[in-house]
Amino acid sequence: MVGMKLRSRLLTVAAAAAVLAVPVAAQQDFSAVEVTAEHVSGAVHMLTGAGGNIGVSAGEDGILIVDDQFAPLADKIRAALAGISPGDLEFVVNTHFHFDHTGGNAIFGKEALIVAHTNVRKRLAEGAGVRGRPAEPAPKEALPVVTYDDGVSIHFNDEEIMIGHLTGGHTDGDSYIYFTDSNVVHLGDQFFAGRFPFVDIGNGGNAVGLRDSIGEVLEHLPADAKVIPGHGPLSSVDDLKTYHRMLTECVAAVKAGKDAGKSVEEIQAAGLSDEWDGWGSGFINESVFIGFIYESL
Ligand SMILES: [Zn+2]
Secondary structure, rough: OOEEOOOOOOOOEEOOEOOOOOOOHOOOOOOOOOOOOEEEEEEEEEEOOOOOEEEEEOOOOOOEEEEEOOOOHHHHHHHHHHOOOOOOEEEOOOOOOOHOOOOOOOHOOOOOEEEHHHHHHHHHHHOOOOOOOOOOOOOOOOOOOOOOOOOOEEOOEEEEEEEEEOOOOOOOOOOEEEEEOOOOEEEHHHOOOOOOEEOHHHHHOOOHHHHHHHHHHHHHHHOOEEEEEEEOEEHHHHHHHHHHHHHHHHHHHHHHHHHHOOHHHHHHHHHOOOHOOOOOOOOOOOOHHHHHHHHHH
């Protein structure tokens, strides 16, 4: 049922960005979180709650979701899915391993097949920490059952859902998920809509790789595609272009400073272009983002 090695119809790249604006999941109170659904296009919907945006394919074959936020939200996610379609959950695809995208795996993995890049399984199994925040090894039911290195396609709800690895951007296990007929792509945390991204350098992320991955996505993505970001509102290809320009210009600015012999503190003191004022959010303020780029060069 899961078959076909993916060629790089969309691409083979590198990118990564996570959203850990959420401090400590275990201590977070999810009781007030609402999970809401919006139709994106064709068979695809998007759920927002806490953590990464969830992509949904719903139709006669059942339901496939891309990412699953946090385990305490599983019932709310289930209720939102039931509002879209009565079908059973058949697949969970993880865009990358971060806890705000895979927390529901332990629940949904008991009923659906989890599909992800090889490094997602590896990092979940070993309990990879993020930015000094430790993590426990994930239980067996939370681990991807189907893994791939380059990509895989799932033929589901009358379309090909192409999943492909993007190398070295937000983490070292990032994927895009492209719903070919619905013309929607979920980019996980390669794309923070209108914000500076988290670059998880400790887990193989790299800001330069992220810039290049997004550039390659843009070369292949139809101009009228809808774009689901890991965090932030549903976006257009134009929004993704602006984000790519931000990455390109900020990487160039930090590189110019570093090449001129400046320290990261000096570049942080000078700051980035005023155009990107307001792009900092959570712990990823301008100085932190400059630090990610400096370390990536
Ligand atoms: Zn992430």
